[in-house]
Amino acid sequence: MNKTANTGFILIVDDNPTNLSVLYEALNSEGFRFRVAVDGESAIAQAERNQPELILLDVQMPGIDGFETCRRLKANPVTQNIPIIFTTALADTDSKTKGFSLGAVDYIPKPFAQEEVIARVRVHLQLKQLTESLEQKVSDRTKALQQAQVKLVQQEKLSTLGELIAGIGHEINNPINFISSNIPPLEEYIAAITQLLLLYKQEYPNPTAKITTVIDDLDLNFILEDMGKILNSLELGSQRIMKLSNSLRNFCRSDSDAKISADLHQGLDSTLMILQHRLKANSDRPAIEVIKSYGALPQVNCYLGQMNQVFMNILANAIDALDEAIIQGKMSNIVPQIKISTEIDSQQLVVIRISDNGIGVPERLKKRLFEPLFTTKNVGKGTGLGLSIAYDIVVEKHKGGLEVNSQPGMGTEFIIKIPT
Numbered sequence: 001m002n003k004t005a006n007t008g009f010i011l012i013v014d015d016n017p018t019n020l021s022v023l024y025e026a027l028n029s030e031g032f033r034f035r036v037a038v039d040g041e042s043a044i045a046q047a048e049r050n051q052p053e054l055i056l057l058d059v060q061m062p063g064i065d066g067f068e069t070c071r072r073l074k075a076n077p078v079t080q081n082i083p084i085i086f087t088t089a090l091a092d093t094d095s096k097t098k099g100f101s102l103g104a105v106d107y108i109p110k111p112f113a114q115e116e117v118i119a120r121v122r123v124h125l126q127l128k129q130l131t132e133s134l135e136q137k138v139s140d141r142t143k144a145l146q147q148a149q150v151k152l153v154q155q156e157k158l159s160t161l162g163e164l165i166a167g168i169g170h171e172i173n174n175p176i177n178f179i180s181s182n183i184p185p186l187e188e189y190i191a192a193i194t195q196l197l198l199l200y201k202q203e204y205p206n207p208t209a210k211i212t213t214v215i216d217d218l219d220l221n222f223i224l225e226d227m228g229k230i231l232n233s234l235e236l237g238s239q240r241i242m243k244l245s246n247s248l249r250n251f252c253r254s255d256s257d258a259k260i261s262a263d264l265h266q267g268l269d270s271t272l273m274i275l276q277h278r279l280k281a282n283s284d285r286p287a288i289e290v291i292k293s294y295g296a297l298p299q300v301n302c303y304l305g306q307m308n309q310v311f312m313n314i315l316a317n318a319i320d321a322l323d324e325a326i327i328q329g330k331m332s333n334i335v336p337q338i339k340i341s342t343e344i345d346s347q348q349l350v351v352i353r354i355s356d357n358g359i360g361v362p363e364r365l366k367k368r369l370f371e372p373l374f375t376t377k378n379v380g381k382g383t384g385l386g387l388s389i390a391y392d393i394v395v396e397k398h399k400g401g402l403e404v405n406s407q408p409g410m411g412t413e414f415i416i417k418i419p420t
Helices: 017-029 040-049 066-075 093-101 116-202 210-216 220-252 262-274 304-327 388-395
Strands: 010-013 032-038 054-058 084-088 108-109 260-262 290-293 301-302 337-344 350-358 401-406 410-420
Touching: 010 017, 010 350, 017 032, 017 410, 032 040, 040 054, 040 066, 040 301, 054 066, 054 116, 066 084, 066 093, 066 108, 084 116, 108 116, 116 220, 210 220, 220 262, 260 262, 260 304, 262 304, 262 337, 262 350, 304 337, 304 350, 304 388, 388 401, 388 410
Parallel strands: 010 032, 010 054, 054 084, 084 108, 290 337
Antiparallel strands: 260 301, 337 350, 350 410, 401 410
């Protein structure tokens, strides 16, 4: 082992000056850095303040002995991963077994042989470095695998969602076009028939008893008036369906291979239209009020379909948060609201803020919101992918930023920033 390879230090815990002198000579001759503690309590305090690479721990000491010191070090999350080598004259099997059961990695018997001390210290420092290196590699590989999985899921979700919505939009479009295109001639026909009936009434003011009976049974005047209202309802309904169909097609625009110049306000409005059923009042809560404060935005060069997915995930999360707050009884007499604002900031970035007035997110959870597979929702109500996918789209795909501001009881705000 290279003497300069280890930048940490070794903690020696021993109250015997002779033992300390021998260990000092052995470690110093090899260039190891070390510190000294003369009892278990001070050793624990030192290790908590500044974690050593390795601890050489005497068993028989004043105060708490080495076994109790080891037990406390291994019970503390801050110090539990520090390798401990017992230095002791106790060579019986029971003592060694007890030490290993408490988490020690080795024994160095007294009296010390310098060569043995150096050899064992080298071996366990190398093992610690190799373990840490392996753990880091595993962590890196796990993170890379999670990111790859999220991207695959994201691509699959976007593709599947796009195909589904495009198919629904297409299927809606054909019959609604048929209905809407036939309403104008139907209005003309009804108007013409109404005019003809009125002319008959004018030209033949005294119809037969049979015709009079039929007119009275039908309540002809009411029918003639109500037909106009029915036609008006059909026209309004067909316009609404056509608007929804357009929103569906705008939402799932297939632009994954290239950025296009797009109106983000249209993307937000299309997403709100698709989520309209979730914003309406239900048996548990009043309607969610959406307050829009749109600034003057230029056309933005972006992957519009993917940005719409970001809007969908964040807005759906806001609705979930408001529903949960109401279930928990924390919004009595408070109108649930979602606010959306847009602007261009001083750096010429498009800034989109989406906030709710729900219960907020604790600080300890806020830091993890964008982690893959992490969710604050109950089992079965969240995949932990929505915000992670949104973060990847905004940050990785658009070289922008996605931040969250939240305090318990004060609601949550997501801030999207992307270059124009």
